[in-house]
Structure formats: C-alpha cells, structure tokens
Amino acid sequence: MNTKRKREDMEIVWQTPANPPERHDYIFRNGIRYVKPYYFEFISHVKNRWAGKTIVDLFSDEFKGRPRDYYESAVKSGRIQVDGQKVSVSYVVQSSQKISHFLHRHEPPVMSWDVEILCEEPDVLTVCKPASVPVHPCGQYRKNTVVGILQAEYGLAPLFPVHRLDRLVSGLLILARSASRADLFRQQVYFLFI
Incomplete structure (x- = not known):
C-alpha cells in the first residue's frame, strides 16, 4: 500500500512489500538503469523471545548492523513503529505486535x-x-x-x-x-x- 506522509515539508511515498515496481520507478542514463530512491517498510512481528524488551533494546540486540543511537533516533522520528503507531524509546514490546522499520532505499544501478x-x-x-x-x-x-x-x-x-x-x-x-x-x-x- 502506498501512503503519503508529510515530513519536514516534504511529501514522501512510503512503500510496503505489496507495492509492485512500476515503469516510473526507473531512470535511464548512459546505458545504466537506476531506481528512484524510495522509503520502504520492513515488517516483522514480535517473537516470544523479544517480548518484554524495550523497542530500542530489541533492535540493538537483534539487528546489530546499526548502532544503538540510530535505533533511538529512528524510534523518536517514527521510522520505527509498533502496530502502526509512534512509540517512545522505552516502549516495551508484546508478543505478536507488528513492528515496521522504514528505510530510505537507494538500490544499486544495473546495466539498462x-x-x-x-x-x-x-x-x-x-x-x-x-x-x-x-x-x-x-x-x-x-x-x-x-x-x-x-x-x-x-x-x-x-x-x-x-x-x-x-x-x-x-x-x-x-x-x-x-x-x-x-x-x-x-x-x-x-x-x-x-
């Protein structure tokens, strides 16, 4: 589903896995196919072993590819949400809740x-x-x-x-x-x- 949200006076299209690629997503330049940058929603559901952790602890412990301060900032800005809602950094997750992590994606180019x-x-x-x-x-x-x-x-x-x-x-x-x-x-x- 495409949803549009205002963020710092800029309209951003948030995409989920349900959004299919479309012709207008691509830019062709000098024999290279580029994809226009987009925000993408990664979705996960709280596993039983995650329940009882704060949202920031969960991400810091389970997804070690980014530093803790990134996750704190992402929760505060709403790029990480629980059940479609912004939460505080001290929010404690419960089993089966839906967690969304919105990332700005820049796909690598390919030959056109x-x-x-x-x-x-x-x-x-x-x-x-x-x-x-x-x-x-x-x-x-x-x-x-x-x-x-x-x-x-x-x-x-x-x-x-x-x-x-x-x-x-x-x-x-x-x-x-x-x-x-x-x-x-x-x-x-x-x-x-x-």
Whole structure:
C-alpha cells in the first residue's frame, strides 16, 4: 500500500512489500538503469523471545548492523513503529505486535539492457537475463531485478524462478507463473541430470 506522509515539508511515498515496481520507478542514463530512491517498510512481528524488551533494546540486540543511537533516533522520528503507531524509546514490546522499520532505499544501478522475453506460455516464461541484474529481490535489490523489471514493464506477476543465475551472469532464465509450477519444473530439470 502506498501512503503519503508529510515530513519536514516534504511529501514522501512510503512503500510496503505489496507495492509492485512500476515503469516510473526507473531512470535511464548512459546505458545504466537506476531506481528512484524510495522509503520502504520492513515488517516483522514480535517473537516470544523479544517480548518484554524495550523497542530500542530489541533492535540493538537483534539487528546489530546499526548502532544503538540510530535505533533511538529512528524510534523518536517514527521510522520505527509498533502496530502502526509512534512509540517512545522505552516502549516495551508484546508478543505478536507488528513492528515496521522504514528505510530510505537507494538500490544499486544495473546495466539498462532489456530483459528480452523469448517465449511466453500460460505456465512458464523464458527470458534472456542480462548481466548485472539479479533474478529476484535480494540484499539491496528489489526493483532492479529481472522479476521487478518484468513486472514494471510488462505487468507480469507473480513470477517464480525455476533455476538461478548469478547477478553478473547473462543467459537463459526460466520463470514459472506459480510456486507449484516452479517446483514441478525444478523436479523435471533435476531428473534430467540424474
């Protein structure tokens, strides 16, 4: 869901995993595909072992990639919320509550080569994956992926990779239209090589 919030006289679009990539998310310059920076909501639910901790202690203990003062600032500014509400740094979390962490994302650029569709059938899609583009969302990549680009440019979703190709590799990529079909195709590919 896209929601717009005012923050320091600037309108920001907050995105959740439900927001699909769209054509206007991309900028092309000198043979490179960039993604416009965006705010993204990472969602987690409080595990039983987290219950009873303050929100800042929880993040400091469990997500060690950032210093404690970052988490204090994020809670105070509302970039970390509990059940959709701003809370204080001393707020004690309860089991099953929804925690949202909003981050400003800058995805790494990729080469702007097209993801060429070679064959499109009801259950499967075969494409030519360009080098530098990861297959599916991972790490710092969400929209600058084969799956994201196909969704933005052709409205093709959902797609499930039958096999993988490394980000830096180009080649033939097979994507299924459902998770169950992807599993079936994987089994068929596996039995070809036994």
